[in-house]
Amino acid sequence: xxxxxxxxxxxxxxxxxxxxxxxxxxxxxxxxxxxxxxxxxxxxxxxxxxxxxxxxxxxxxxxxxxxxxxxxxxxxxxxxxxxxxxxxxxxxxxxxxxxxxxxxxxxxxxxxxxxxxxxxxxxxxxxxxxxxxxxxxxxxxxxxxxxxxxxxxxxxxxxxxxxxxxxxxxxxxxxxxxxxxxxxxxxxxxxxxxxxxxxxxxxxxxxxxxxxxxxxxxxxxxxxxxxxxxxx
Numbered sequence: 001x002x003x004x005x006x007x008x009x010x011x012x013x014x015x016x017x018x019x020x021x022x023x024x025x026x027x028x029x030x031x032x033x034x035x036x037x038x039x040x041x042x043x044x045x046x047x048x049x050x051x052x053x054x055x056x057x058x059x060x061x062x063x064x065x066x067x068x069x070x071x072x073x074x075x076x077x078x079x080x081x082x083x084x085x086x087x088x089x090x091x092x093x094x095x096x097x098x099x100x101x102x103x104x105x106x107x108x109x110x111x112x113x114x115x116x117x118x119x120x121x122x123x124x125x126x127x128x129x130x131x132x133x134x135x136x137x138x139x140x141x142x143x144x145x146x147x148x149x150x151x152x153x154x155x156x157x158x159x160x161x162x163x164x165x166x167x168x169x170x171x172x173x174x175x176x177x178x179x180x181x182x183x184x185x186x187x188x189x190x191x192x193x194x195x196x197x198x199x200x201x202x203x204x205x206x207x208x209x210x211x212x213x214x215x216x217x218x219x220x221x222x223x224x225x226x227x228x229x230x231x232x
Contacts, residue, residue, distance in 0.1 A: 032119045032150055039067055041125040044142070048131035058129060058136045062167060065090050065174050066125050070145055073107040074161070075120055079149070081112045092168070092175045095231070099176075102229075105183045108147075111159060115149035121158075122146035122191065139174075141165040143181075146191045160184045160191045166231065178231030 041063035043055055050058065072087030084107040088096040099106040108118075124144040129136050145161045163181030167174050184191075 032117055032148055032156065034119045034121060034148065036120050037122050037146075039063060039070070039123045039125065041066070042127065044126040044128055046129045046131050048129075049134050050129065050131045050136060051134065054134075054136070055129075058139070059127060061174050062127055062129075062139055062141060063125060065167060065176060066141055066143060066165065069106075069165075069176065070120075070123060074145060074147060074159075075118065079112060079115045079118055082109065084109060084112065090176050092170060092177045095175070095177045095179070098231075099179070105161065105181055106179070108159065110183075111149060111157070111185070114151050116152050118147050118149045120145065120147045122160075137169060139167045141167060144191075148188045156188050158186050158188045158190055160186070178229070180229040 041059055043059050046055065068090040069087045072089065073084050076086065077084070084103070087107060088099060091099050103109050108115075122144050123146075126142045128140040128142070130138040142164055143162065146158065148156055148158050150156045161181060161183050163179065165176045165181075166178035168177050
């Protein structure tokens with residue numbers, strides 16, 4: 001069972017308005033009116049201790065690994081497309097096989113042939129670094145990748161891939177050795193709307209424990225979801 005699920009805590013990332021892009025069909029080509037979101041990488045917690053300069057270097061390197069997956073599996077290349085490549089460079093050899101097995105979640109293979117244009121509206125990475133002895137040896141990345149795509153008719157939908165990546169330091173550098181992710185499809189703006197609704201619920205019911213369920217969205221908002229996980 002594939003389980004790509006971004007912690008709801010990662011959903012606590014800034015929920016600035018990623019308002020729904022409005023596609024227009026001019027000269028037969030849909031245009032999404034949304035500026036692409038930049039990659040937002042921050043260290044959320046260090047278990048152990050890291051000098052400031054080392055922490056910055058680790059953040060940069062881990063961010064590069066996640067960006068390799070984001071770009072290769074979803075953002076780089078021309079649409080429409082049915083195949084995705086390059087994302088496997090972010091994984092260890094064993095995990096790359098698992099990612100290929102779960103390509104319906106680890107890539108945009110399910111919607112790639114339908115979309116002709118894609119805009120990322122959210123690329124959030126929060127790092128939880130393990131650094132015993134003042135040296136980073138492993139990390140968990142809680143990720144939120146949200147994008148809006150339009151088909152030839154100008155109809156737009158939103159894809160959110162959220163969850164956790166598990167990274168280790170190898171001879172080749174930092175690599176993803178496992179993942180626990182969830183993929184959900186809905187209307188543009190559904191992801192941010194879900195975050196706001198969740199935040200409002202917690203504010204109005206402060207005695208309630210935070211919802212620790214993985215992923216985002218629900219059956220009423222999402223047109224479809226799938227999950228995938230694996231470790232190698």
